[in-house]
Amino acid sequence: MRRVIVGVMGPGAGATPENLTAAYDLGKAIAQAGWVLLTGGRAAGVMAAASQGAKAAGGLTVGILPGKDHQGLADSIDIAICTDLGNGRNNVNVLSADVVVAVGLGLGTVSEIALALKNNKPVILWQPTPTAQTFFEELAPGQFSVVTNIPEAIAQITALIHNPT
Amino acid sequence: MRRVIVGVMGPGAGATPENLTAAYDLGKAIAQAGWVLLTGGRAAGVMAAASQGAKAAGGLTVGILPGKDHQGLADSIDIAICTDLGNGRNNVNVLSADVVVAVGLGLGTVSEIALALKNNKPVILWQPTPTAQTFFEELAPGQFSVVTNIPEAIAQITALIHNPT
Amino acid sequence: MRRVIVGVMGPGAGATPENLTAAYDLGKAIAQAGWVLLTGGRAAGVMAAASQGAKAAGGLTVGILPGKDHQGLADSIDIAICTDLGNGRNNVNVLSADVVVAVGLGLGTVSEIALALKNNKPVILWQPTPTAQTFFEELAPGQFSVVTNIPEAIAQITALIHNPT
Amino acid sequence: MRRVIVGVMGPGAGATPENLTAAYDLGKAIAQAGWVLLTGGRAAGVMAAASQGAKAAGGLTVGILPGKDHQGLADSIDIAICTDLGNGRNNVNVLSADVVVAVGLGLGTVSEIALALKNNKPVILWQPTPTAQTFFEELAPGQFSVVTNIPEAIAQITALIHNPT
Numbered sequence: 001m002r003r004v005i006v007g008v009m010g011p012g013a014g015a016t017p018e019n020l021t022a023a024y025d026l027g028k029a030i031a032q033a034g035w036v037l038l039t040g041g042r043a044a045g046v047m048a049a050a051s052q053g054a055k056a057a058g059g060l061t062v063g064i065l066p067g068k069d070h071q072g073l074a075d076s077i078d079i080a081i082c083t084d085l086g087n088g089r090n091n092v093n094v095l096s097a098d099v100v101v102a103v104g105l106g107l108g109t110v111s112e113i114a115l116a117l118k119n120n121k122p123v124i125l126w127q128p129t130p131t132a133q134t135f136f137e138e139l140a141p142g143q144f145s146v147v148t149n150i151p152e153a154i155a156q157i158t159a160l161i162h163n164p165t
Numbered sequence: 166m167r168r169v170i171v172g173v174m175g176p177g178a179g180a181t182p183e184n185l186t187a188a189y190d191l192g193k194a195i196a197q198a199g200w201v202l203l204t205g206g207r208a209a210g211v212m213a214a215a216s217q218g219a220k221a222a223g224g225l226t227v228g229i230l231p232g233k234d235h236q237g238l239a240d241s242i243d244i245a246i247c248t249d250l251g252n253g254r255n256n257v258n259v260l261s262a263d264v265v266v267a268v269g270l271g272l273g274t275v276s277e278i279a280l281a282l283k284n285n286k287p288v289i290l291w292q293p294t295p296t297a298q299t300f301f302e303e304l305a306p307g308q309f310s311v312v313t314n315i316p317e318a319i320a321q322i323t324a325l326i327h328n329p330t
Numbered sequence: 331m332r333r334v335i336v337g338v339m340g341p342g343a344g345a346t347p348e349n350l351t352a353a354y355d356l357g358k359a360i361a362q363a364g365w366v367l368l369t370g371g372r373a374a375g376v377m378a379a380a381s382q383g384a385k386a387a388g389g390l391t392v393g394i395l396p397g398k399d400h401q402g403l404a405d406s407i408d409i410a411i412c413t414d415l416g417n418g419r420n421n422v423n424v425l426s427a428d429v430v431v432a433v434g435l436g437l438g439t440v441s442e443i444a445l446a447l448k449n450n451k452p453v454i455l456w457q458p459t460p461t462a463q464t465f466f467e468e469l470a471p472g473q474f475s476v477v478t479n480i481p482e483a484i485a486q487i488t489a490l491i492h493n494p495t
Numbered sequence: 496m497r498r499v500i501v502g503v504m505g506p507g508a509g510a511t512p513e514n515l516t517a518a519y520d521l522g523k524a525i526a527q528a529g530w531v532l533l534t535g536g537r538a539a540g541v542m543a544a545a546s547q548g549a550k551a552a553g554g555l556t557v558g559i560l561p562g563k564d565h566q567g568l569a570d571s572i573d574i575a576i577c578t579d580l581g582n583g584r585n586n587v588n589v590l591s592a593d594v595v596v597a598v599g600l601g602l603g604t605v606s607e608i609a610l611a612l613k614n615n616k617p618v619i620l621w622q623p624t625p626t627a628q629t630f631f632e633e634l635a636p637g638q639f640s641v642v643t644n645i646p647e648a649i650a651q652i653t654a655l656i657h658n659p660t
Contacts, residue, residue, distance in 0.1 A: 227574060
C-alpha cells in the first residue's frame with residue numbers, strides 16, 4: 001500500500017539559519033504525522049535539515065539525487081534514488097510528492113515550485129517574501145497556500161492530502 | 166562545426182497577442198543573424214510563433230518535444246527531438262541553448278528561467294513585468310538582462326555569445 | 331543511514347509463470363535479508379510479483395514508475411517515485427540499485443541489463459537462456475553472474491554488496 | 496516542415512576499424528539521401544565517424560550529448576543537444592530517429608536497440624554477429640532488419656520511412 005510522501009524543497013548552500021530551523025522542524029513534524037519525507041537528497045541546506053528532523057522522529061526519508069551515484073548524499077537519507085538527471089531531477093521530486101512544501105527560495109526551488117504548479121501538485125510556501133508571494137499569485141492565483149508555522153503547515157498538508165487538487 | 170543555438174521560451178496556450186508578435190519578430194531576427202532557433206517545439210503560443218518567424222527568414226528550427234513522438238509538433242520545426250521527459254525536457258531546452266530568451270511568463274517559462282540561471286546560462290527577459298523583474302533580481306542579481314525591442318535583443322544575444330558567462 | 335537496495339528487473343506483460351514464481355521468491359528472500367526491494371513499480375509481471383513477495387515478508391518496496399502519476403502502480407509498492415521519463419526511467423532503476431537481478435528477459439529488461447553493465451553495476455542473471463548468456467558474455471565478459479536458485483542468488487547479492495565492483 | 500532523421504548508433508571507444516568505415520560510409524549515404532543524421536554526439540567511434548561521413552557529403556548532423564555542456568562533442572556535429580541525462584539520453588536518441596541503424600555493438604548500443612524495439616521504432620542491424628542476431632530474433636521476431644552493405648541499408652531505410660511500423 002503506497003505511503004503518502006511529502007516533499008520539502010529549498011536551497012542547498014544558500015539556505016539561511018531560519019530556513020534550516022524551519023526545515024528541521026517541518027521534517028520532524030512530517031515524520032510524526034506518519035508521512036514519508038522526500039527531498040533532493042544532498043548533504044546541504046534545507047534538504048539535509050529536513051531529513052535530519054525526520055530521522056530524529058524515527059521517520060522514513062527518501063532522497064532524489066541529481067547524480068548517478070551516492071556522492072554528496074545526506075547521512076539522514078534512508079532510500080537514495082540516483083537519477084543522473086542533473087537539475088532535471090527537480091521534476092521527479094515534485095511529481096513523486098503528494099504535497100510540495102518550499103522552505104526558502106533558491107533557483108532550484110523556484111524551478112520546483114513552477115514545475116509543481118504546472119503539474120497541478122498542491123504547493124505550500126513557507127513564509128515567502130512579499131515579492132515571491134506576489135510573483136506566484138500573479139502566475140498561479142489560488143493554486144498554492146502560504147503557511148507561517150509548523151502546526152499550520154501540518155494542518156494544510158493534511159487538508160491537501162485528503163482533498164487533492 | 167557546431168552552430169550557435171538561441172532558445173526562445175514562453176507560454177503555450179497562455180501567450181498574449183503581444184507575446185506572439187514579439188516571438189515571431191524575434192525568431193525572424195535570430196534566423197537573419199544566422200543562428201539556429203530552439204524552442205519547446207509544440208504548435209502553441211510563443212514556441213510556434215518564434216519558429217514561424219525563423220522559417221519566414223529561411224532559418225533552421227529545432228523543437229525539443231515533451232512527448233515520445235511528434236504529436237503536437239509545430240509545422241515550422243525542422244528538427245524535432247522527442248524526449249519523453251514531460252516537463253523535464255525544460256532542462257534540455259536551456260542546456261542546449263547558448264542564450265535563453267524568455268518572452269512572456271508561464272509556469273513552464275519560470276522553470277526554464279530558473280534552470281537556465283542555475284546552470285549559469287545567459288538569460289534575457291523580454292519586457293518582464295515589474296514583479297517578475299524584481300523577483301529574479303532578488304534571486305539572481307546581475308545574472309540576466311532585460312530587453313524591450315528586437316535590435317536590443319539581437320545586440321544583447323551577440324554580446325553574450327561572444328562573452329559567455 | 332542509507333539502506334541497501336536490490337533491484338529486480340524483468341518483463342511485465344510477457345513474464346512466464348516461472349518468472350513470476352522466481353520473482354516472488356526472490357522478493358521475499360530480499361526482504362528477509364533486510365534489503366529494500368526496487369522495481370519498475372507497475373502492476374505487471376516480474377515487478378508486481380517481486381514486490382508482492384517482499385511485502386509477504388514485511389519488507390520495504392520502492393517502485394520507479396515511467397509515468398507522471400500513480401497510474402498502473404502495483405498494490406505492493408510502499409514508496410512510489412513518479413519520473414515521467416517513460417522508458418528513460420530504466421536508467422534510474424539500475425543506478426539506484428546496489429545490485430541488479432534480472433528475472434526473465436523482455437526488451438526493457440535487456441535495456442536495463444545493458445545500462446547496468448555500462449554503469450559498472452553488479453548484475454545477476456536468473457536462469458538466462460543459453461543465447462542470452464552467450465550474448466552478454468561476448469559483450470561484457472566477467473561482469474555479471476548467473477544464478478539458478480534463491481540461496482545462490484542471496485549469497486551472490488551478499489558477496490556483491492560487500493565487494494562492489 | 497519536419498525533416499526525416501536517421502539515427503546511427505554504435506560503440507564509442509570500442510568501435511572496430513570495420514565499424515568506423517561502415518559508419519562513415521553510412522553517414523555519407525544518409526546525407527546524400529537528404530536525411531538528417533542523428534548520433535550520440537561524442538567525438539568517439541561510430542558517432543564521430545558517421546557524422547564525419549555526413550559532413551563530407553554536406554549533410555546536417557545532430558548530436559544528443561549525455562552531458563550538460565559541449566564537452567566531448569564531435570567536430571562534425573552541427574546541432575548539439577545537451578541533455579544532462581547521462582546514459583538516459585539513449586532513449587532520446589532512439590525516440591528522435593525515424594529509423595535506428597546499429598553499427599557494431601557496445602553496451603550502450605544494446606540499450607538503444609532494446610529501447611528502440613520497445614518503442615516500436617524501425618531498427619536495422621548492420622552485419623550483426625550470429626549471436627546478436629539470434630538474441631534479438633528471440634526477443635523481437637520480425638521487428639528488425641539486417642543489412643550487409645550501404646545500398647541495402649539505404650533501400651531499407653527508404654522503405655521503412657515510407658511504411659513506418
